[in-house]
Amino acid sequence: MDELKLLKNKWANQKFDKQYSAEELNGLIQKKSKSSIKYIFYLSVAEFFLYISIPFIVPNYYESFDYYKSLNLYEFSIAISVIGYILLLYFMLRFFRNYKRISVTDSVKGHLSTILNTRRAVNQYIYFSLGILLVFLCVVMYSALLFDENLVAFQEKKDSIVMIIFIIGIVISLIIGVFGLLYYFLYGRLLNPLKKNEKELMNINH
């Protein structure tokens, strides 16, 4: 035990080479924060706004509803759009409510959890959106094969329904793959250490 006391003593009395003067400290606190976590939130907000702006940036977005009408899917496509925007609103509210709660004066575990929960709202939104998109695409695809005259004619000619499904499958996997990679690079590196720390603190409590 004496050894530990000695260590504590040395610890308490340690001196550091650099001692800032009051003027230097004053200068330091005027500088800009280099915290990298804030970028996660800038990106999250950008993601939400990207989803809001889809009708404006996708060419012929509104015309596509006429096409759904021809497939007898008009009500379905409107319902999906409405659900999409209700989800967006819900997750945005959750995101901003958590964001406001983030405080560096919180306990370490509290601080980690609010940061991660804020980001989780965005992740859950993405999963729900992708899920709905997938369901929507499948239904449209199925109906198109039944009602789209061009596709019906194409099938009769070449009998290549398997080929079409195969190509669609590849396109969907590619989109999900690109999203996955993007997410890994954008968020994974910043958030994984936080997740590890949160887990460690949770394990202490169990």
Add this chain to the structure above:
Amino acid sequence: MSSLKNEANFVSLLNENQNLVHKICRMYTDSKAAHDDLFQEISIQLWRSYDRFEGKSKFSTWMYRVGLNTAITLYRKEKKRIDSGVLQDNIPQIAVEEYDSEIDEQLAWLYKKINAFSEIDKALILLYLEDKKYDEIAETLGISSVNARVKMNRIKKRLKEMINDRHDG
């Protein structure tokens, strides 16, 4: 005028307690440049949240929270990757020698040893060496007092074993 006074008060408190910030920086970084960067970031975060410091707890107690939160969550410096194992073995020694010339030899050894520990364990060791009470440790980290006590006993044992190993080796 009052904000200027506020700023002057803050700077004077930070000045008095700067060794504590240095200790956190020393624990969580492995080079002088990273130490200085983290010191700056902690100072900025302390100043930004100074309005919320109500004086109910000691300034130093409040500093642990902000300092540890900054070191553990807000601040991430990409570590330079060196692929060669031989080079990696040599780097910690060079870093320690260059870091603080004045530092006590046993403390330099301690910092080097705990460099490999998890960020949470580093926080626990820091709070142990600072002689904090279980309640304060629990409150700072967001764990229960009972668990803080259990963890502290393990940390003590681990430090003791490390010291013994050093003497034996």
